[in-house]
Each structure stands twice: as structure tokens, then as C-alpha cells.
Amino acid sequence: MSTAISELRTISTGDAIREGLTEVAIKNPSVIFFAEGVADPSSVYGTIAGLSKHIGKERIIEMPVAENALTGVAIGAAMVGKRPVLSFHRVEFALLAMEQIVNNAAKAHYISRGRHRVPLVIRLVVGRGWGQGPEHSQSLETMFALVPGLKVVMPTYPRDAKGMAVAAVEDDNPVIMIEHRWCHYARGQVPSGYYAEALDGPRAVHEGKDLTIVSSSYMTLEAVRAAEQLEKLGYSATVFDLRVVRPLILDRVFASVARTGRLMTVDTGFRKFGIGAEIVSETVVNCYDALKAAPVRIGLPDHPTPSSRGLIPGIYPDAARILREAGTELCVDQDRIEAAVAELEVQRKGLPIDVPDPFFKGPF
Amino acid sequence: MSTAISELRTISTGDAIREGLTEVAIKNPSVIFFAEGVADPSSVYGTIAGLSKHIGKERIIEMPVAENALTGVAIGAAMVGKRPVLSFHRVEFALLAMEQIVNNAAKAHYISRGRHRVPLVIRLVVGRGWGQGPEHSQSLETMFALVPGLKVVMPTYPRDAKGMAVAAVEDDNPVIMIEHRWCHYARGQVPSGYYAEALDGPRAVHEGKDLTIVSSSYMTLEAVRAAEQLEKLGYSATVFDLRVVRPLILDRVFASVARTGRLMTVDTGFRKFGIGAEIVSETVVNCYDALKAAPVRIGLPDHPTPSSRGLIPGIYPDAARILREAGTELCVDQDRIEAAVAELEVQRKGLPIDVPDPFFKGPF
Amino acid sequence: MTDLTVSQTPTAQKLLHEMLFIRLVEETIAARYAEQEMRCPIHLSVGQEAAAVGVCQALRPADRVFSTHRCHAHYLAKGGDLRPMLAEIYGKAAGCIGGRGGSMHLTDPEKGMIASVPIVASSIPLAVGSALADRIDGADRVSVAFFGDASVEEGVFHESANFASLNKLPVLFVCENNLYSVYTPLAQRQPARPLAEVVSGHAMKVLSADGNDVEAVLRASLEAAEHARSGKGPVFLVFNTYRWREHCGPNFDNQLGYRTEAEYLEWRARDPIECLKSKLASSGDLDERDLQKTQEEMQREIDDAFEFARAAPLPDPSQASQFVYA
Amino acid sequence: MTDLTVSQTPTAQKLLHEMLFIRLVEETIAARYAEQEMRCPIHLSVGQEAAAVGVCQALRPADRVFSTHRCHAHYLAKGGDLRPMLAEIYGKAAGCIGGRGGSMHLTDPEKGMIASVPIVASSIPLAVGSALADRIDGADRVSVAFFGDASVEEGVFHESANFASLNKLPVLFVCENNLYSVYTPLAQRQPARPLAEVVSGHAMKVLSADGNDVEAVLRASLEAAEHARSGKGPVFLVFNTYRWREHCGPNFDNQLGYRTEAEYLEWRARDPIECLKSKLASSGDLDERDLQKTQEEMQREIDDAFEFARAAPLPDPSQASQFVYA
Ligand SMILES: Cc1ncc(C[n+]2csc(CCOP(=O)(O)OP(=O)(O)O)c2C)c(N)n1
Ligand SMILES: Cc1ncc(C[n+]2csc(CCOP(=O)(O)OP(=O)(O)O)c2C)c(N)n1
């Protein structure tokens, strides 16, 4: 990545994604956009707003509310040379398009023995907060990660998100880009101009020697925060932002666990059958002798996510939970952990549970 | 289960499922059936054939080729008191119905705070063999296992399959019943008449002390066969037929691994993000001190399943692969393992790779 | 129409009161939403009350209704209780589903409000399944799927229509065409043809009526219900109407420019409540003072219910893990 | 029809030969399937050749075809090579996609046979996407989705039709109505109405023709292609025809009783090949001996291709893990 000539500004992940998509669309005339309300005043939370200032209207395609066919239409367009970016306002809407995604998008290259390519990006937003309820807040990355032929990425930080959006569009494979709505709000320094961030696996965003944490998307923000508190207690954790769920490349994690001997995974989705299960299973095999304790998995509990803020406490993992689990794993004195947790609470300044933490501002 | 008065006959799993579904339909007038070709000469591989001799035609509903709506129709009927049994000829066809399954079937009870129930069975058949190709041979149990509110079962043996089919229909929750086509052919002793087999988790189908194998569906047949060969070499394995993927109840597995210290999982689906990942992760935590070696996971490789028999060798796990992995895990002399594998080959009598092994005949 | 249904026909007075009550409830939601105590997305039907009321007044208590994200009016029109509705929107334990779903999931099975599902078109096949169950049981009931103009773009709508028509199931497919899906007008989503024709391929009876004329809606719905109930098959009902406020939220949003102020004002002039009032007035059937009194009583009841909902306790977090399995 | 398309119109002779070749290939598959060397499900189009040939002869080489599980005839009619087709069915490395898909996935991108997808209706939106790409690029091309009568029951068909019509995309939706989905007749799956009306709700041009009259199919297809190509939007084409053999496999299966022998015989009497031959004969345009010679040549070519496919090597197992990612 060359940022030599580019300017750094503090913007949100949502804006960074818009910049990335705009840059890649300007550069590559094959890029086309599909969304419900593609050009409306909101334009998928502003993440694809203003495109028509840069590219022709015929490349900005309004989707009827028909997710299955429109996914197929995008796949068909991709097979004959376009690079469609499909944006869904919620992960759940893609449930209507699973057949097209799993059979056509993921398999067209394979089944055609490489004759076809499907350079397609499907953006799915994880809804959280403000009473979204069970059908507007699911993460479901495992469903896509299960499917060979798909790539699945979950950007977190603004700078990375912009570059990953570009890389996803440049990729010749179907890429499912799962974006957490609360990441959209996180702010940080982002270079202007065109650049790509390789879809090359997890990246360490915090260094430490006692514990390896692999977290994805919004959970990375919580994990880093926990790691920072942990440091004040004299322990340190390496936090990996997973970034790429499929293909799942864990070499860096193995190398880290070989040093720390301890692994924790933190999912934005369900803990059960979550991404963490695969990471733990692989790490146990690869780092069997190095492990000092059983790995810990954190994720959503085994039930849907209800709407009421009264029902939410305890559902979403947060820095406090991560800190407590890390404390147990590292045998830290419980009083000290609780004191650190209390500090986190204070930092949150009494904000309600269903809105994102203003703490997640860069520069990252 | 009372089989006192019932007669034992040797029949196939496919026929056993038909018996179970027929018995429960006769007993409970709320049971209704949906399928494409519900009353045609094949009737879902014979598994729902002849129903109209026992129940009224209005309870046997032809599905247009419209999986999404018909799943929704079945859910709606279930919400108002019916017990629909929906049969799909392939797992893949349910990809069209994921929205209904994940949002409505799985969540109607939860979201209504228990006011609604969805006593629905969705039968999905895993196609394998005879050049089915990548869109007719996927197993995909993880996709359903990920979703709280669903139950996911995978029957293997004829006797169990009949009782599980009955239990699935009796259950007040949506049950996804994944049936492997090659299990349909397996034969064994089955009681006549009405009985249910509880959907209560894995069952040991072979006892041993050196290794714990957790396999599901058709892979259990292969695993037991491997375990039998292993015994000739002086080692023994406990083989669990997983039966119920969700809710995943692993106490019996933990107890076994506490004794054996070694775990192997064998999936009919993809290894990556497969059921085995969850089983291994949980077992590592629960049996951390008892483990003598890193658990082993076996499953399909990370690519689609092609049609040609030329491309199939090495894709599907089988007794030979299980035996070899067990040998490595147990440090058995490699020559002895290869001799045992050769014996398996001989038993297969040169049958082509794309048809099931005639070995899988009961009495089980 | 048979005599039976005619004899059940509600009075214009009743229709007016029903609409007015819904309007007052939703206007109060709009007024109080900024307090940030109703912490869930809300989709108001202000301006669209005639469709909900006209259809539901043609139904019997045992008939079943299925709705969408925009379900307040349907819930109330079908007889749903106000307090559990508001408590649900406030996320309280006393909510009709204990705060699990919020505004987009209003449910009152006892009143025949079976389910509201916030995924576009997702509840349509549920209504068809309910009708199928009734056909099997020989039950004398109609199932109703309410949905918006965007729902007919979803394949599941056509699949459901095909199946219902094939089996002559007692379903009413009620399309409230408010011309927009969020900010996107019909013309950007569907080819030019009257929306009523969207089911032409499914050999289904179609009835349209002015969606802001509650009596016209009622007449069409009575005819449709009678048709469906008597085994002649499903009916597709189209009611053109208009959403006054923003798609999601309490505000007006014409300033965004996705629709013209002129269009809005034109529809606003066709307020279903004012239209009916004028009609009653011109025939001398409107007692203004009586109505004023009724309205004040309604508002008091509504304010009480809001107070109840606001003050009610949140559910205990421990409840979140209940009712995953029956 | 413009002069341009008229000038491209193939001769009846050409149509006959195309159909005959497809028939001979498929009859040879049927004859040799019992050898158990073609180890994949096969869905023959015997009896339905006129649709494939009539449509594809109305197309240009650059036009793109998308098909289903029943794709042999479309592949050959669009100019797909025989040897890679048979090698594919035999599961050989020389197969058009290296044995990865078998009979249900025939593909020859150079000839415009873009993809065959064995999930009902799944390839329909792909064709629409191809047409959308062409519209964006201003390409002068038509994309064709072939599908069966059951496909129109899938929601994705309606979603695709709505979008194509809305955007006036150059797509031909070609429905080969052979009256059955596996063993289930139309009347058990769709309400009573002519199949051509299924798109009435989508404001789309519809053309029907006798699916066993290749010249009628051609005429309709030329008109449709011209319509789509000139930017007037998609066309829905319905061709009633009949599958002679079982749904999947090489045999006849009327003995099962899901359809009557009489029905079968009636359609068999309308063999598209014999019909055209009679017509040519009656106008004195059929040279029986010449045709006999041509047929023998074809059969020799076909037998050679079978021999090639049978003898060709299987792919190496190591190839199975290739081409997962580009
Ligand atoms: C499957 C699906 N796609 C998209 C959405 C997002 N969404 C919520 S409401 C809505 C508009 C629906 O419009 P319409 O059916 O006309 O109903 P209206 O809101 O106008 O009452 C959309 C697109 C959704 N909830 N579900
Ligand atoms: C989504 C889906 N559902 C079911 C099937 C099973 N299936 C394969 S072919 C077929 C019949 C399709 O009938 P039609 O579209 O009329 O085509 P035909 O076989 O008659 O040519 C069915 C139901 C499938 N392949 N895909």
C-alpha cells in the first residue's frame, strides 16, 4: 500500500467503505452497483451515496425487493465481465438468496473448470441495537464461511475497511463482505485516494505475550479495549482482527499461540457453530504442545437476539466480558479484574446498552 | 421404547422412515405431508409412498416447485395446529427456503414468547454418488445447526431412523432431518408398529477404550467398520452415532473422551466449519486434562463435490481413511494398518466408487 | 354479497371511530418517539388507516391476520389490545410478546392477529398455510395477508399466489399500495401496469378500491371474504393509499426530495378520516360534538396506555434465553 | 421481422438436420446408458428438439444461452461440440468442463452456451444478468433462458421477469412446456389458465407457438429476438411439447401410470422431425435417399464421438481441488 502522496483524514468506517467503493468504481468501468434504494437519500447508510457524481447512472442499478433474482442477475453479469457490488441492508436479506450464492456464485468457477469467474461483492450489514429484533440483527458468517468458493471478509477499522472494499471488488471471486453496523460508526485515520488492503488473513492490531485473542469485526474493538485494560494489570494480549473468515488463514495465529500458549476467540455471531469453533479446532491441532490452557470461545448465546434493551444485557460480548474471561484464563486476581471492568463502565458514561460506544474513535 | 409385541424385520433405513412417518400419520390426524411429487410413483425415494392408503388425500399436499413459499405454507399450517412433514429430494433445495426456515420456523416460538409452536419436520436428502455433481450432493448441516430454535437430526440406522422420524414429528419444534441417500439403502432389524426414539443426543454404537469417534449419518457406518478392523489389530474405539446435531448434547462424548483421551470426528459434510469443529472445541474445554493427543477431524475437503468418478477418490471419508487416521492417532504400526485397509478393499469386491457399499446390511 | 355479510356490515360511525383511534395512537407514538423510550424501529400507517379498518371490519373474530413491519394499524383494526401493543413498542415485559420483537412484530393470537414479520413478504405464505389448515379441517375461516406494494416483487408472493389459487384456499392477499418502498417509487421497481394485474398469471380474483375510502375498502373486502369463505378461492385486493410520514420513524420527510410536496398534499387532502367525516357531514350524519367527545375519551385511554407502557418494568434479562424450544 | 433477420433464416433442411442430429445423439445415449459408463443422471429431450433448434436457429453466434438439467438439446442446437459433451457425460477429463458436472451442466462458452444449472429456475436470473451487462455496454446481443414449465412456479422466475421487463432487457424467457415436472402434471401444480399468461403481471410480450413445429418456433423466436435486440424488452416464449422418455434416465416409463399411453401416442404422432419431413415431402422438398445418407454420416460421427468419450481417460483425482478460487 502506497500512502506516500495520500492525505490522512479521520473518518468513519462507513465513509471509508464509500470512499473505497467510489475509488474502485472510478478506476474500473466494469464495476456496477445494485441495492434496494441504490440512489435514494440514504443509499445503504451512506456507504454508496453520491456515486452518480462519478460514474454513469447505468452502472447504478435499482433492485426491486427481490433478493434472490437480483443476486442471480449480479452473478450472471459477473460471469460475462462485470464486477457487481450488491449491498443488502441486513445479513438476513441474503437468506433469500442462498441458493444463488451457494450454488451459482460459489461454484461457477469450479464447475466450469475455470472458464467462468464471478467477481462479485455482496455486502451484508449486521444490524445491532435500537431494538432491531431477531430478524434484523443476525451475523450468520458461518453460513457463508461453510461454502468453498466464497470469500468471506469482515472489515473493522476505517483504513482497513476502505482498502478491503477495494480488494474485494478487485478480487476475481465472489466476496461476501459482512459489515457490522457499529463498525460503520467507528472513526479513524484513512488515506485518501486509491489503495487496496490484501485479503490475506488476520492482522495483529495489538501486541502481547500472555494471551492470543482472535476477534472479528466489532468484537475487535471490544477486544482491543479489553487488552488495554489488561495491560494496566500487568498482562498483555495479542489481538488479531480476523478480517478474512474464508479462506481462513491461521498461520499468524498459530505463531502467536506458540508464544502465548493461550487462545481466546470472540465472535459477533453465535458462539455455537461459530467461527471460533473452527479457529479453536485448528489451533489445538497446530499448537497442541504449546497450549497452556483450554482455549476460550466467546460469542452470542444460543438464542435469537430480542428487541427490548431489557433483554439485551449479557447477550453481546463486550470488553468487560472479554476482560473477565481473560482474567480467568490468566488466573488474574478477580478483584483486580472487577476494578478494571468498573473503569470500563465509567468510560461508557452511562450510555444505554443499545447504542455503540463513543470510545471507538480513532486514530486507530 | 416398547417392542415387546412388535415384530422385527430386516428392512432398509428408507423403508423404516416410511414406516415411521406412516405410523405417526395414522396416529395423529394433524400430520400432513408436503413434497414435490408427493404421491407420484417414486414419492421421495419411496419414503412417503402409499400414504393415501392410510390417511386422507387432503393431508397429502402436492408442492409446486416453489420451495420457499411451500416451506412458509408449512410453517403457517404448523402455527395453527398442523404437523407438517416437508420432504425435499436434496438438501440444496432448502437453500431456497432459508429465510422461512431461519426466520419464521426457528423464531416463531421465541418471538411470540411461546404463544406459537412450529411442529414441523423438514426432510432433506444428501445426494451422493452416480455423478450427482456439486449442486446435488451437499450436506450443509452446519447451516442449520447454526440456528437456535431449530433441531437438526441425522438418522443413520433403520431402527433408529424410524423411531427418530416419529419423534421428529411428535416434537413441538421445527426439526430438520438430514437423511443421507446411502443410509436409505442400509438394512437392519426394525420393529413393526409405533415407537419413538428420543432425540436425545449421540448414542454409542460400538464400544471401545482407546479412541472416541463421533460420526454422523452415513459416516457412522464407515466408522463402525473401521472400528471393527481396528479391533483385529488390538485397539478399540467407541463410536458415537451423533444423531442430533442441534441441540448438541455432548455429555456422553465427554465421558468417553475422559476415558479414552482421544477424539476423532467424522462429518458427511465439509470438514471446514463442519460439525466436528464444534465438537472438538467443546471437548477440548471439557476434557482438557484427559486429552492424550490433539483431536482429529475428518470431513469433506475444501471444494465442491464434482460429478466424475475420476475426481471422487479422496473426497469422501471412508473406513480406510478413518482407520489410517486412527492408526496415526494411536501410533499403530503403519504396515498393520495398511494390511487392515487392504482387507477392507477386498470386502468391497471391486465395486465402483460411486455406489454404496453392500456391506452396510444389518442386522444392526 | 349474501344477507349474512350485509347484516354484519359495520356502520360508518364504527369505521370512523376505528380509524380515528388508530390515527390517535400513531400520532401519539410520533409525538413521543423523540423521548427515546420507544427504542425500536417504527413504521407508522398514518394516512393508510382505511385499508386496515376496511379489511378487518369485513372479517370475523376467528379470521386470521398476518402482517409486516408496518403492523400497528392491522393489529388495532383486528381488535388487538392497546396496552400490550404499546408496552411491546416500549420494550416492556408487559408487551404482547414480552418485548422480544418491538413494533414490527405485533401479535395477539386471541384476537386473530397471528403474526407480524418484518421481512418483506415473509408472512404471506404463513397466511396461506393457515388457510390450507382450515381447508383441511373444513373450517369456515378466512386468512388475510397484509403487505405493501414492494412485497409483490418478492418471488415468495408469486409462489404463494400460485399455490393458493391452485388449491382455492380461503386467503385474502391485501396489497396496500402506498407507491413507495422506503424511498423508491413504484416506477423504479416494477414495469408500467396497474398493480392489480400483478396476479393476472395466477388465475386469481382481483378487486381494487380506493384505499382512502374506507367504505369502498369494506365493500371490496366483504365481497372478497365471501368469495374466499365459500370455497371459490383466494382474492387479491389492491388499495392505493399513501404513507404520510417517513418510511421508518416519526417524522415527515418530504424535504428529502424522493417525493414531491405536491404529491403529498394531494394525498393528504384525501385523508381517509376527513373524507369519511365530510361524507357523514354532508348526509347530516356527523355529530361534531359527539365525535369531539369520543376523540377526547380515546385520547385519554391512549394517554393512559402510554403511561402504563412507559412506567411498566423492562423484562428481566434472564427471560432472553426462554422459549427457544417448545 | 426485419429484412436482416429474414436473410438469416435457416432453411427447413437445416432445421431438419439440426433436430435429427440431436435426436440421434440422445437415442444413442439412451441405447448405451445401460452400459453404466455414463455415470450421472441424464435428462433427455427426445421429442422436444424443435424448441431447442427453432430458438437457437433464430440466434446469432454471440447470443448467450442458459439452460437447465435438460440441456443436451440446447447445447447442441447452440453449436456446442459433441465430443466434449459426451466426454462430460462419461465423466472424462476431455469433457467440456472436465467431468466436473456431467450431463446437467453442459457448457461451451465459445459457442455461447454459457451455463446449465440443474437447480430449477436457477439459471434464469443469470440470463437476465447477462442481458443487463449487454444493455450497460450497448452490446447488440440477446440472452436466452431455457426452462421447463415447472420453473415458472419458482419465485425467482417472477423476480427475474419483473426486473427484465422493468429495464427492458434483451432476454428471451423460453418455456418448454412438456406438461410435467418429473411425474406431476401441470394441473396439480398450477391453476387452470394458459401457461402463456403466467407473465401477464409483468407487462411482458408473450409469443406462443406449437413446440413441435420447428418452423413455428423459429418464426416466433425470430420475432422475439428482434424485439429484444431492438430494445423493446424481454419476450416470454411458450412452446408446448412433450418428453417421450422418462424424466431422468434412458427408458420409457408410461407403464408407471402418471400419464396415459394415449397421451403419449398422441404426442409421439406429432414427432417434430417426422412432422417436418412430411411437410417437406408433401412440397416435394424431401430427398429421402439424401437424408438417409446424411443420417448415416451423422450416426458415424456420433458413434466416433461416443468411442472417443468412452475411451478417453478419467480426470486425475488431483484435479478435484483445482479452480475453487480464481
Ligand atoms: C426481504 C427484505 N428485503 C428488504 C427489506 C427492507 N425493507 C423493509 S420495509 C421495506 C419496504 C417495503 O415496501 P412495501 O412492501 O411497499 O411496504 P411499505 O413499507 O411501503 O408499507 C424494505 C425494502 C426487508 N425488510 N426484507
Ligand atoms: C429448486 C429445485 N427443486 C426441485 C428440483 C428437482 N427437479 C429436478 S428436474 C424437476 C422437474 C422440472 O420440471 P420442468 O421445469 O417442467 O422441466 P422438465 O424436467 O419437464 O424439462 C425437478 C422438480 C430441482 N432440481 N431444483
Ligand SMILES: [Mg+2]
Ligand atoms: Mg409501499
Ligand SMILES: [Mg+2]
Ligand atoms: Mg416440464
